[in-house]
Amino acid sequence: MKKQTKKNHFSPVFANQHWTNEENGWHYKYYYYCPHRKCVVDSHKDKGKTAWGYEFNLYSQELEDKLDTEIENNTAQIYDKLSNEETLNNDERMKWGQFIITQSMRTPSFFKYREELEKSSDVDNSFKEDIIGCQWCEDNKYIASRNWIILEAAEGDFFVRTDNPVYMTGFLHNPNTTIFYPLSPKKCFVACSFIEIQLALIGSKLPFPKQEVLKLEKGNAYKINFDLIKSASTSLIVAKNDNNNVISKMNLELLGAFPQIPYMLSSAENDYAESIKVEQLIQLMSCTDGIEYPEYRDYELKPFYGIEFSIGINPFSVFGVTNQQLKELNPDIEIEIE
Numbered sequence: 298m299k300k301q302t303k304k305n306h307f308s309p310v311f312a313n314q315h316w317t318n319e320e321n322g323w324h325y326k327y328y329y330y331c332p333h334r335k336c337v338v339d340s341h342k343d344k345g346k347t348a349w350g351y352e353f354n355l356y357s358q359e360l361e362d363k364l365d366t367e368i369e370n371n372t373a374q375i376y377d378k379l380s381n382e383e384t385l386n387n388d389e390r391m392k393w394g395q396f397i398i399t400q401s402m403r404t405p406s407f408f409k410y411r412e413e414l415e416k417s418s419d420v421d422n423s424f425k426e427d428i429i430g431c432q433w434c435e436d437n438k439y440i441a442s443r444n445w446i447i448l449e450a451a452e453g454d455f456f457v458r459t460d461n462p463v464y465m466t467g468f469l470h471n472p473n474t475t476i477f478y479p480l481s482p483k484k485c486f487v488a489c490s491f492i493e494i495q496l497a498l499i500g501s502k503l504p505f506p507k508q509e510v511l512k513l514e515k516g517n518a519y520k521i522n523f524d525l526i527k528s529a530s531t532s533l534i535v536a537k538n539d540n541n542n543v544i545s546k547m548n549l550e551l552l553g554a555f556p557q558i559p560y561m562l563s564s565a566e567n568d569y570a571e572s573i574k575v576e577q578l579i580q581l582m583s584c585t586d587g588i589e590y591p592e593y594r595d596y597e598l599k600p601f602y603g604i605e606f607s608i609g610i611n612p613f614s615v616f617g618v619t620n621q622q623l624k625e626l627n628p629d630i631e632i633e634i635e
Contacts, residue, residue: 302361307404308350308462311373315380315481316458316536317346325349325534328548337552339545349534350460352405360426364403367429372396380480382447384508388432394440395432397478397488401463402428402561406530410559410578413585439469440476440488444507444603448485448613454518455482455539457548459529461557466599468565468574473600477521482536485521490600511606514620517613523547524598528557555594556582 306313317323324343331338356364375389375396385393401407411424430436450456456479467474472491479485522544526533529552535544558578565571576592583590598612605612611619 301358302356303353304347304351305353305355305361306347306351307355308400308458308460309369310347310350311369312376312462312480313350313458313534314346316534321537324537326537326540327532327534328545328552329532330553337549339549343537344534349532355405355408356403356425360429363429364399368396368399376480379447379486380484382510387441387505390441390506391432391437394437395430395434397440397463397476398436398469398561399429400478401465404461404530406461406556407559407561410581410585411562413581414562436469442506443476443488443491445509446487446489446603447480447508447510448487448518448521449510449512450483450485450518451513451515454513454515455536456485456518457482457522457525457533457535457544459525459533461528461530464525464528464557465560466596467568468560468563468571470564470566471568471571472566473568474560475599475601477525477598479525482539485518487601487603489603492602492604507603509603511603513613514611516615517611519543519547520613520615521598523551524596526551527554529553530556555590556586558582558594 313325314323316325322343323346325346327340327342327344327349329338329340330336371392375385375393378385378389379393408425415424458479462478464477465474466476475490476488477485478487526547531553533548533552535548558575559582560578562578562581563574565574575594579590579592579594582588601612606619609619609621610617
């Protein structure tokens with residue numbers, strides 16, 4: 298008889314392990330919200346490679362097996378390709394889209410909001426069995442057909458990993474939405490907002506979506522981390538070598554301040570429709586968590602088309618422009634340009 302899996306990882310070990318290594322004993326630095334003390338705790342006990350990103354009895358064994366065979370086993374190689382800056386073909390892009398969408402819906406945070414939404418009916422958690430679509434499902438195209446950028450943190454900078462690993466700035470079908478997914482402390486996958494008007498000659502095909510690498514300037518990763526940390530639910534990990542006073546302060550003050558809105562519970566194709574649906578989702582979150590969240594969540598990283606840097610705009614910088622353009626505008630000030 299096959300052994301039952303009681304410890305269900307909602308954030309796969311093959312992805313989490315990028316935040317640790319043999320040198321650090323395969324351990325992460327760990328921050329979490331303690332419901333008894335009602336505050337975020339800087340844990341003095343590190344988490345082992347498989348000891349974070351799971352919840353007991355979160356899935357049925359059938360779903361656990363499907364996540365292994367249909368998602369994780371097939372995506373691990375694609376994950377490594379993206380991390381190594383290798384270009385994916387169309388089949389791989391669709392598989393990656395399937396992974397990102399499934400990952401956004403397999404978390405305890407998403408499940409609790411879904412369960413609250415269905416309280417009026419006889420909830421049996423069967424919705425969990427439907428979180429895995431097929432590789433060629435229509436929704437996956439909203440990931441695969443966007444331009445992709447792999448953001449690379451500057452030297453000394455890094456990305457955190459939260460228990461809501463997929464960070465969405467809006468509904469999947471809204472062209473302005475941007476989707477962030479840190480791959481490692483040094484790299485973050487981004488599915489960019491759509492450029493809504495694409496001109497092409499009649500009868501010609503639209504160009505194949507781009508996949509590029511962009512090295513961020515010093516400090517930019519912290520701006521992204523700011524929203525990643527706010528969007529966490531109850532915990533996150535940091536590579537032990539990266540943990541410092543700045544990130545510790547951010548974690549202790551911001552972790553879970555406004556968790557990821559469960560956009561995959563609904564759909565909207567433009568900002569107006571989205572504003573109405575978001576208000577309903579935030580009310581759902583407030584009711585579920587017993588916290589009065591603000592009616593509006595401002596996403597500073599929305600939209601992001603991936604072309605901003607080429608015209609001198611850096612959406613991740615507190616200055617709003619690239620160092621190169623700052624230097625050109627202010628030749629007398631000292632600015633380091635890599």
